[in-house]
């Protein structure tokens with residue numbers, strides 16, 4: 257809490273009025289920043305205790321501005337557990353967001369498709385999630401200021417927002433899949449047997465982020481919506497090696513649909 261407060265104090269010295277809506281931009285999805293009428297861009301390196309981005313395709317700044325008439329905070333680049341960060345670091349920005357008054361959050365990510373019906377470039381609305389990470393951000397002494405010891409996670413994603421997202425997709429003619437996201441530690445990709453396992457337990461997409469963030473914001477009572485860009489097939493139909501560069505390129509391309517969708521939802 258002390259570290260978060262130092263970051264909040266710094267942000268308060270930079271920003272007069274904070275927005276209530278935030279967006280986390282996943283791998284290759286920084287293009288959404290171009291749609292924001294930017295009022296202030298603050299590099300993570302200037303914010304006390306903020307971690308450092310180490311992944312290609314992720315920016316490294318907080319962007320305050322206006323997206324189609326809605327005041328937003330965009331987190332341009334996120335932190336992953338596989339980078340070596342503690343869970344507390346991974347969700348540090350979200351706790352700072354709570355303290356500056358963010359009420360709702362759209363989380364985006366790049367993910368591998370498990371569902372055989374999905375195609376590369378599809379968007380998937382995350383209706384539920386499974387954590388296969390080795391720990392979660394609530395382990396340890398509970399911070400009562402943030403939320404309860406045992407937060408309910410039976411509806412991790414806001415039902416009203418899910419319905420709005422589906423209607424927005426119909427209005428825009430954007431194909432929007434729905435499904436369950438499985439969060440894994442990474443950074444290794446899945447073996448064929450792990451992919452079969454993930455499918456059998458109910459996953460539609462796999463990735464290496466989002467789950468800790470959703471747990472932290474559910475703990476703090478923020479409303480959350482999650483959207484994955486399916487950047488690759490977990491088991492490619494035609495032999496193809498996974499590269500992060502392909503993930504970023506596909507996310508960049510599909511990001512245009514995502515931007516339209518997010519603007520419409522907000």
Ligand SMILES: O=P(O)(O)O[C@@H]1C[C@H](O)[C@@H](CO)O1
Pocket residue numbers: 281282283284311334336364365366367442463464465466499500503504
């Ligand atoms: O931050 P996201 O979940 O979009 O990033 C995904 C998971 C890995 O960081 C990376 C793999 O290419 O993309």
Ligand SMILES: Nc1nc2[nH]cnc2c(=O)[nH]1
Pocket residue numbers: 366367368369440442444445446462463464487488489490503
């Ligand atoms: N674990 C995992 N993360 C990803 N991020 C983007 N694609 C993938 C994938 O296939 N597997």
